[in-house]
Amino acid sequence: MTKKMQFIWIDDRSERATESSNLQERLNVKCQFKDVKGKDLNVVLGEILSSQEPDLILIDHKLENIKSGIFRTGSTAAATIRERWPECPIVCITGVDMNEVDSQQRSLYEEMYSISKISRYDNSLISIANSFKALRKKRPQTVEQMFKMFKAPKEDKERLKAVFPKELKENFSNNTIGREIFHWTKTTFINRPGFLYDRLWAATLLGIKQDSFSKVEAIFSEAKYDGIFSDDSNERWWKSKLLEILAENISEHNLPWEKGRKLQGLSKSDFSKCYATKADFPETVAFVDETKAAKRVQIKLNETIPHPNFEDLLFFDEIRMMKPAE
Amino acid sequence: MRIATTNKKKDDVSPVFGRPLTGAKGIGRFSCRRLGRHLTLITCGTQERQSVGRQKLIQKTEVKFPWTAFKPGTDVTDIICEGDQSEVKNGLTGTTLIINSIAEEWTTMGYSWLQRQLAVLAANRGTRRKGYAEDPGFNIKLTTPDFKGRVKDLRLELMNSGWGTLEAHLNEKGHAICTLNAKGLGKKNITSGIRFPALKNIKLEVAVMVDSSDEMRNKRVLSMGTLRKLLPEWGGVQVRYRGFRVYPYGDDDWLEIDYDRGLRKGNPKGELFTFAQSLKGVDASRSLLNLLSMRNYVGNVEIGQDSPGFEMKANREGFLSSPAVEQLKSFVRFAIDWSTILRDSYIRQQTAQDSVIAKNEFEEVIGENVESSRVVDAAVNYLESEIKTISRSLPRTERKKVEQSFIKATDAIRKYNASNQSELSHLRLIASTSTLLLIFSHEVKSLLGLLEQSKNSLTLVASSLTGGNRKKVEGITDSFVSLKDRLEELLGLTSLVGIDHRKAKPEQVALRDKIVTVEKAFELITNKYQIQIDYENVPNNIVVKKILEAELLSILLNVLSNSIKSVIAAGTNRKIQISAARDKGMNVIIIKDTGLGLDESQFEEVFTPFIADPEGKLYRNLEKRLNPEDKVIVGSGSGLGLGIVKEIVIAHEGTVRFVKPKRNWSSELEIKLP
DSSP, rough: OOOOOOOEESSSOOOOOOOOOOHHHHOOOEEEEOOOTOOOHHHHHHHHHTTTHHHHHHHHOOSSSSSSOOOHHHHHHHHHHHHHHHOOHHHHHHHHEESOOOOOTTSSSSSSEEEGGGGGGHHHHHHHHHHHHHHSSSSSSHHHHHHHHHHHOOOHHHHHHHSSHHHHTTTTTTTTTHHHHHHHHIIIIITTTEEEEEEHHHHHHHHHHTTHHHHHHHGGGGGGSTTTTTOTTTTOHHHHHHHHHHHHHSSOOOOHHHEEEETTTOGGGBOOOOTTTTBBBBOEEESSSTTOOOOOEEEEEEHHHHHTTTTOOOOOOOOEEEEOOO | OOSSOOOHOOOOOOTTTTTOOOTTOOOHHHHHHEEEEEEEEEEEEEEESOSSSSEEEEEEEEEEEEEGGGOOOOOOSSOOEEEEEEEEEEEOOOEEEEEEESSSOOOOHHHHHHHHHHHHHOOOTOOOOOOOOOBOOOOOEEEOTTSSSSSEEEHHHTTTTTTEEEEEEOOTTTTTEEEETTTTTEEEEEEEEEEEETOOSSEEEEOOOOOSSOOOOOOTTOOHHHHHHHHHHOEEEEEEEEEEEEETTTTTTTTOOHHOOOOTTTOOOOOHHHHHHTTTTTGGGTTTTTTGGGGGGEEEEEETOTTTTTOOOOSSBBBBBOHHHHHHHHHHHHHHHHHHHHHHHHHOOOHHHHHHHHHHHHHHTTTTOOGGGHHHHHHHHHHHHHHHHHHHHHHHHHHHHHHHHHHHHHHHHHHHHHHHHHHHHHHHHHOOOOHEEEEEEEHHHHHHHHHHHHEEEEEEEEHHHOHHHHHHHHHHHHHHHHHHHHHHHHHHHHHHTTTOOTTTTOEEEEEHHHHHHHHHHHHHHHHHOOOOOOOTTTOTTTTEEEEEHHHHHHHHHHHHHHHHHHHHHHHHHOOOEEEEEEEEEEEEEEESSSOOOOOGTTTTGGTTOOOSHHHHHHHHHHHHHHHHGHHHHHOHHHHOOHHHHHHHHHHOEEEOOOOOOOOOOEEEEEEEEO
């Protein structure tokens, strides 16, 4: 029988103990709730750090109800935990507006999630815990070993080698490498379209609407990303594999968004249209504007401009923004 | 020696450099007499008279003028002035005047006057005039042992006499290091985050000259008159390359300063925006609006001997385009823009200080302390009493006229001030309400966490049940999810209220998306009262450039709130239509509704603060048609909504107005935004 994963939840709101046990049941993990209300967090941390390292720590950000001491936020506590367990993933679960937390404090957590949406992150929590565990169990020593963990297709390896950060390549023996690999994998490799595409990008590549991708998803199951830090609530597909499978299914020599529409099960109502002009065959995905919560849409490339808040990265798709009407 | 000469009438510019000649009266040489009892004039020239500088053979003429011999009644031609002529090999051309036995003591005032006159010459750092040799400019050094004793470089004094002196150079990593010494600010430094890797051995020295005597550090060297003469001809940032001036930089707008002023570019980019945000009282998005004309920046950027990347054009008119040239421009603009932001901060501080000084001086006059909020009233009262006293000495009819005019003027001041104070206190109230709103939303957000928890607990319970009971419990959890999502959407809007305006950046904001957001905010009321909001004719790619998201939402919230109230008050056929299109570089947004409408005579008045209901019919009808509990949603009408819309739109160089509505519509509002 596989041993259950061990989580620790540190919080100064006693009522969250219920959610901790909900989590335990939903995720089939062992979740120990550490109520620090009115307690000296230093003492509680001391107790935690003297026990076995867990697979994941969840911690509240604002710790206002603890006994006064040097810890007032979860990020300060996270920094202390890291001194002892440098590669233990720490996720912040909070009720504060995440925009109020400065970037330096955010960097001390692997992720920050809102308590009011915690059930949406079940898969992500499992993914983080499992992936860090895998990294600890079999630490990669070379780039090739790292790519094995990504389960990268052969055709992507050379390009991946070129973009994989030099600081990571040269420091595999570093005891914080796990966090740095997670950070790069999450923010660049997974979240930037290029090697991996999300549902919207994959649909755009195939010339169909995002909702219609589910009609053909099964054909592309081989392309689904299931390497390290893969997350079922944040699915990705290898772009190279999508194209390969498309070519296997549709032998015509056309652009991918023309070929994609010929897949079985699709009709005209599934075809994508440019968000700006309603023209056919939108080739790319772009943000509608510069605001933080701007939505992304399928759009013709010539109706877009480079997004000012994103820099270009080699071998990754350019992040673009809808061009204002003239 | 001729008393007067027609020379300057024939040729009003100098023969070699084409410099404009001054002193057309023909008595300049005699004015030397006023300065001292003896004048020795030494002039060195060539036969040809066109050559300047070091020459193989110079003719030197030395003449002594004993002014004491020039007694009244004496014939000028009878006075002997000893002279000597000689040839000098390998000498320099030029003229020297030696004035001995000073007639009277130089006063500080006289010395300051001299410096100001010479400053105009010192500003000449070199130029080219068509048909003449290149004018090398003037270097003027003053040695005045009786006045602080040191040798004074007048150009340096000139540079330090304006509002500020700006210097910049690059460190080894290519970051710009800028220093500003300015009035009211002292010395300020900045090291840029941005690098200029194509530049090496570059130095910038610029005097920031503001044409206002209040913004001069040293009026002895520089007067307003001097400045006004100096700037049109000598203003501009010149480029010197390996010691030589490179034309036409400094004569033209190579830094695009006047170009940007013309476009009213107020918003600095990147790290300078962040820097502007850090300054108290500065509106970062408008901090470059005080950028001066290119002529107000007087100085040079020196490109040193070993600076790579600069190649002169074949015709010697500037450099060939290269990354170094582009970065040079960016480097100089970085320094100038940074100094402009600091000057904006200085201006704001000065305004605040000036008001405090004015208040203190006024308090001294009236002999009592006055609260800040009552300064205008107290000043007007004081003026009234003084006018009454003065007018007593006037004839009766005159007195009445003066008093009546004065009463009208002070009445206007009092009423306008009272209206401003009222608006200000109302806005303060709204601002403090927003704090309450933020506290409220924070508390509600934490309750959402408990809601999520309850939903998750119920989901687990449902999973252990079967059949109908399971379905029931799953139904309850679904309602929890919908309720939670709706609350989160609404709370999302309130977070925009709490935006720190200093951190928020104007950006491109898509209109249609924001209409969707605002429509959702009013969903309860529009569903309840069956109000249709149609925005089919708002294209997806209508984007407002450079506006805060919260500002665009504020415009839409206020405008839609008005329309919703109006259609409810009107009764049946509750329709609101929003359309948008591009026209002559502007986004034209039209909001039409089938509400009560507005008389044409009220089209302007309705934007006045506190005029919520100019015709008095909106709220009367709303009372009849609105459920009491819904009053909270549509509001009781502060009368500020449209005024706020107008302020925001105008601040973004747009327009807003009511127009005669098209057929089948009661009201039509037109907003234009860039």
